[in-house]
Amino acid sequence: MGYRAEYDQWKADPEGWWMNAAKAIDWVTPPTRALSQRGEHLYDWFADAEVNTCWNAVDRHVEAGRGDQLAIIHDSPITGSIQRLTYAELQTRVAALAGALAAQGVGMGDRVIIYMPMVPEALEAMLACARIGAVHSVVFGGFAANELAVRIDDCTPKAIIAASCGLEPGRVVKYKPLLDEAINLASAKPDVCIILQREQHPAELIEGRDIDWHASQIGVDPAPCVPVKGNHPAYILYTSGTTGAPKGVVRATAGHLVALNWTMKNIYQVDPGEVFWAASDVGWVVGHSYICYAPLIHGNTTVVFEGKPVGTPDAGTFWRVIADHNVKSFFTAPTAIRAVKREDPKGLERQKYDLSGLRALYLAGERADPDTIEWAQDMLGVPVYDHWWQTETGYTIAGNPAGLEALPVKIGSPTVAMPGFDVQILDDAGHPMAPGELGAIAIKLPLPPGTLPTLWNAEDRFVKSYLNTFPGYYETGDAGMMDEDGYLYIMARTDDVINVAGHRLSTGAMEEVLAGHPDVAECAVVGVSDTLKGQAPVGLLCLTTGVNRPHDEIVSECVKRVRDQIGPVAAFKQALVVDRLPKTRSGKILRGTVVKIADNQDFKMPATIDDPAILDEIRAALQTIGYAKG
Ligand code: COA
Numbered sequence: 001m002g003y004r005a006e007y008d009q010w011k012a013d014p015e016g017w018w019m020n021a022a023k024a025i026d027w028v029t030p031p032t033r034a035l036s037q038r039g040e041h042l043y044d045w046f047a048d049a050e051v052n053t054c055w056n057a058v059d060r061h062v063e064a065g066r067g068d069q070l071a072i073i074h075d076s077p078i079t080g081s082i083q084r085l086t087y088a089e090l091q092t093r094v095a096a097l098a099g100a101l102a103a104q105g106v107g108m109g110d111r112v113i114i115y116m117p118m119v120p121e122a123l124e125a126m127l128a129c130a131r132i133g134a135v136h137s138v139v140f141g142g143f144a145a146n147e148l149a150v151r152i153d154d155c156t157p158k159a160i161i162a163a164s165c166g167l168e169p170g171r172v173v174k175y176k177p178l179l180d181e182a183i184n185l186a187s188a189k190p191d192v193c194i195i196l197q198r199e200q201h202p203a204e205l206i207e208g209r210d211i212d213w214h215a216s217q218i219g220v221d222p223a224p225c226v227p228v229k230g231n232h233p234a235y236i237l238y239t240s241g242t243t244g245a246p247k248g249v250v251r252a253t254a255g256h257l258v259a260l261n262w263t264m265k266n267i268y269q270v271d272p273g274e275v276f277w278a279a280s281d282v283g284w285v286v287g288h289s290y291i292c293y294a295p296l297i298h299g300n301t302t303v304v305f306e307g308k309p310v311g312t313p314d315a316g317t318f319w320r321v322i323a324d325h326n327v328k329s330f331f332t333a334p335t336a337i338r339a340v341k342r343e344d345p346k347g348l349e350r351q352k353y354d355l356s357g358l359r360a361l362y363l364a365g366e367r368a369d370p371d372t373i374e375w376a377q378d379m380l381g382v383p384v385y386d387h388w389w390q391t392e393t394g395y396t397i398a399g400n401p402a403g404l405e406a407l408p409v410k411i412g413s414p415t416v417a418m419p420g421f422d423v424q425i426l427d428d429a430g431h432p433m434a435p436g437e438l439g440a441i442a443i444k445l446p447l448p449p450g451t452l453p454t455l456w457n458a459e460d461r462f463v464k465s466y467l468n469t470f471p472g473y474y475e476t477g478d479a480g481m482m483d484e485d486g487y488l489y490i491m492a493r494t495d496d497v498i499n500v501a502g503h504r505l506s507t508g509a510m511e512e513v514l515a516g517h518p519d520v521a522e523c524a525v526v527g528v529s530d531t532l533k534g535q536a537p538v539g540l541l542c543l544t545t546g547v548n549r550p551h552d553e554i555v556s557e558c559v560k561r562v563r564d565q566i567g568p569v570a571a572f573k574q575a576l577v578v579d580r581l582p583k584t585r586s587g588k589i590l591r592g593t594v595v596k597i598a599d600n601q602d603f604k605m606p607a608t609i610d611d612p613a614i615l616d617e618i619r620a621a622l623q624t625i626g627y628a629k630g
């Protein structure tokens with residue numbers, strides 16, 4: 001069946017379509033129905049089923065006689081090591097760690113924070129939680145202690161699993177001091193921290209609270225898989241919103257299993273046993289869905305890559321990994337490809353490797369610019385598929401269902417809505433717009449299985465953030481259009497979220513940190529275009545009257561402040577002192593106009609601007625750091 005027929009079949013009978021997809025999952029108690037309503041516009045999928053994620057991702061493959069197949073290949077150019085784990089080995093290791101968690105009193109519904117770099121143990125920790133019904137929340141290693149503390153306070157974990165360090169090119173990131181500081185800052189305290197000691201930098205353990213990863217498993221019984229209800233939270237993943245407080249996206253267990261499993265063949269074109277690689281990080285949604293869960297649920301081999309696209313050791317690393325491990329489908333962010341292209345525009349490194357096994361490259365996380373897509377297509381000689389999704393949805397909203405039917409690629413479009421998603425372009429009043437017209441992108445409720453049912457401990461915020469603007473729809477926060485053939489085009493965010501090197505960040509959160517500087521009276525952070533990272537944050541600072549310290553000093557303090565409080569991943573390196581900010585007469589800062597000036601784009605003078613002359617001042621200021629030169 002082709003894409004159109006499949007999509008139409010889903011639309012005609014969504015519940016029947018998903019019940020059919022659910023047959024690929026091993027249930028303890030199969031669902032009797034697909035969808036149930038929990039409140040106005042609030043839904044659950046497969047709520048009456050009982051199931052275990054770890055069983056489906058690990059044990060069932062061993063049971064089926066595939067225990068000797070590789071589950072994980074850890075390829076770490078940064079440490080110069082490669083490690084391979086079979087499904088049988090993974091099962092033994094996960095059951096032992098789950099036993100250790102249980103021995104520490106962690107059980108059904110308890111939260112566990114995981115703060116780890118790209119090592120197989122990060123996946124083992126996630127799966128061990130799933131095995132016993134604990135709810136994990138993985139925190140990206142590039143966040144500072146303060147961000148970790150915010151997450152500890154929000155999800156109140158019983159345990160934290162961390163590594164002693166992560167490895168960035170040229171620098172060891174000592175996780176343990178960050179963890180200790182975060183626990184000090186947080187009001188909620190975990191009972192126990194399980195620490196994986198890495199030889200690059202073992203950490204000192206705090207007696208009575210910290211326990212060594214291996215020691216924690218000595219003398220404990222391996223834990224069996226515990227059935228959980230279909231709507232039991234599998235995990236919480238925090239993501240940036242408009243304010244400094246991150247949103248705790250909840251993923252319900254059963255829908256997650258069913259939807260991710262469907263995507264592996266139909267979107268990513270792999271069969272069980274084949275190698276799939278997503279070069280992302282377990283701290284992001286791509287890492288959750290496509291480094292850990294989906295490939296394992298589907299019985300693939302997943303590559304856990306600890307390195308960077310360039311510099312570890314060169315711009316051929318991606319191609320070397322694809323060739324060495326016979327990767328069939330490869331997924332990364334456009335930024336990573338731009339980094340490779342910048343270093344090796346002629347593809348000299350690529351020529352060194354046999355990439356004949358590769359079927360396609362998949363890009364997501366930010367807008368894929370045509371140059372990058374075309375360059376990658378030329379280099380690799382395989383289709384390059386852009387696809388659009390969000391932390392909230394957990395998998396593709398719009399993509400090219402190449403495993404079902406490879407649709408013609410229109411460069412600039414992530415292609416079409418996947419079954420499950422009724423995507424519409426709406427005007428401000430919520431009316432559907434004609435093809436080719438730009439509007440807000442919304443998805444008709446209910447959202448499909450595997451997407452967020454709510455935000456952790458914040459159902460009101462969930463409703464307010466996503467459901468109130470367009471009643472009956474989920475508001476994606478993206479603006480764009482759809483053409484006559486149903487191809488989507490994603491143009492911009494409608495909120496204060498920016499995307500830096502494929503990392504989702506909140507300008508509001510950065511503004512909160514800058515506003516805390518004693519000399520800053522008012523500020524704005526905008527995301528300007530960056531040829532490598534897609535967007536880069538720039539801060540505009542208005543100083544408190546009477547402050548006459550050198551501006552350079554204040555700017556450096558502000559840069560350090562964001563790095564210390566949000567983390568290096570914010571990549572906040574540029575700020576400017578200005579006399580005043582451009583605002584509307586009602587006081588709203590015109591961030592969009594500042595971005596257009598910085599990027600040399602045409603813009604319409606906002607009718608409500610308080611004082612148009614201020615835009616010339618902003619242009620002149622931006623020119624001093626290399627923007628607005630057009
Ligand atoms: N732990 C600690 N620090 C981290 C980190 C981690 N896991 N990941 C990134 N950082 C740090 C970096 O070391 C860097 O620090 P610096 O300011 O001291 O140099 C900072 O955060 C910014 O990192 P990044 O945005 O990754 O920039 P970069 O210049 O180091 O690398 C790229 C640029 C393009 C190579 C890199 O961003 C990349 O590979 N991007 C792909 C992103 C991706 O896969 N996203 C997932 C969505 S699919």
Ligand code: AMP
Nearest residue numbers: 364365366367387388389390391490504
């Ligand atoms: P995240 O939650 O980190 O995955 O970020 C989601 C946001 O990234 C989306 O709302 C978009 O703004 C952007 N995004 C993700 N994929 C794409 C894509 N293929 N094209 C354009 N923007 C994208």
